[in-house]
Amino acid sequence: xxxxxxxxxxxxxxxxxxxxxxxxxxxxxxxxxxxxxxxxxxxxxxxxxxxxxxxxxxxxxxxxxxxxxxxxxxxxxxxxxxxxxxxxxxxxxxxxxxxxxxxxxxxxxxxxxxxxxxxxxxxxxxxxxxxxxxxxxxxxxxxxxxxxxxxxxxxxxxxxxxxxxxxxxxxxxxxxxxxxxxxxxxxxxxxxxxxxxxxxxxxxxxxxxxxxxxxxxx
Numbered sequence: 001x002x003x004x005x006x007x008x009x010x011x012x013x014x015x016x017x018x019x020x021x022x023x024x025x026x027x028x029x030x031x032x033x034x035x036x037x038x039x040x041x042x043x044x045x046x047x048x049x050x051x052x053x054x055x056x057x058x059x060x061x062x063x064x065x066x067x068x069x070x071x072x073x074x075x076x077x078x079x080x081x082x083x084x085x086x087x088x089x090x091x092x093x094x095x096x097x098x099x100x101x102x103x104x105x106x107x108x109x110x111x112x113x114x115x116x117x118x119x120x121x122x123x124x125x126x127x128x129x130x131x132x133x134x135x136x137x138x139x140x141x142x143x144x145x146x147x148x149x150x151x152x153x154x155x156x157x158x159x160x161x162x163x164x165x166x167x168x169x170x171x172x173x174x175x176x177x178x179x180x181x182x183x184x185x186x187x188x189x190x191x192x193x194x195x196x197x198x199x200x201x202x203x204x205x206x207x208x209x210x211x212x213x214x215x216x217x218x
Contacts, residue, residue, distance in 0.1 A: 004202045008084050009136045018135045018203055022086055023093065025132025030062075030097025032128055035121035037061065037098075038105050039114045042182025044125065045165040045172070046142060052175025062099030066091050072141040079148030084138020091141065118182050125186070126193030133194075134202035 011018070036043055043051055046068070053064045069091040073083065108114045133139075139147060142164075150160045165187070173179050 004134075004198050005204070006133060006136060006198075006202060008086075008138050009203070009205075011085055011137060013205070014203065018137060021201070021203070022089060022132050022135040022137050025128045025130075025135065026089055026093035027097045028124055028128035029132060030094040031101050032121045032125035033061075033065075033094070033098045034101035034105055035117045035124065036182055036186075037102060037178075038107050039117035039121065039182060040107065040109075040178065040180075041114050041118045042180025042184065042186070043172075043178050044186050045169040045183065048172030048177035048179055048183065049168050049175070050172070050177070052172040052177030055176045060099050061102055062095035062097075065098060066095035069095070069141040072145050075145055076141075076148055079145070079152055081144045081148040083144070086132065086135065086137035087139060087141060087144060089137075090132070118185070122182070122186050122189055123193065126190050127197060129190070129194045130197035131201050134198055136203050 009018075033044065033047055037047065037051065047065075050061060050064045050068060053059070053068070054061055057064070059067075073087070073091075076083070108117055133143070138144075146157065146161050146164060149155070149164070150157050153160070169179070169183070
């Protein structure tokens with residue numbers, strides 16, 4: 001499979017399409033988080049930390065998601081990472097979406113519905129990740145931390161991501177966050193699914209409508 005260029009591109013390039021793609025991906029990401037949290041069969045590694053803090057503080061899932069994201073962004077400073085529009089939108093949109101959907105979606109106790117939310121949440125998260133990352137409007141706070149550490153240390157993205165998620169997962173578990181089969185399935189499935197979907201949704205410069213070229217010729 002050919003590599004996909006995911007480097008940030010100015011919002012001035014295809015702003016309507018890419019902004020819509022970014023927003024859709026972030027909303028779906030929040031929905032996927034809510035789905036998995038209501039399945040009670042495990043959480044994404046970062047959400048295990050959020051769940052643990054939620055149980056300790058009583059703050060909503062979305063509020064804690066935003067607070068953690070802002071804290072992670074502070075870690076960008078020594079890494080010389082720069083936020084983009086997608087970075088700020090990531091914090092705001094996901095935190096609102098997850099709280100709204102959790103308010104509408106009840107906890108599930110029947111195994112069949114738990115499995116539906118588990119499988120659906122993991123699949124939707126992969127779709128959402130590919131869509132919002134593919135808009136190329138700047139990495140989310142956690143993605144920026146990962147790429148920044150990799151750039152500064154020379155370690156591989158895989159090694160850095162694995163290390164970060166192990167630390168986050170361990171901290172969340174110690175705080176009482178929910179760890180289950182969903183956590184394991186997510187770790188195994190979301191990477192390959194996202195990689196499979198990215199070439200289908202990633203924005204490319206060739207995707208710019210030809211109207212500019214036509215206008216230049218007129």
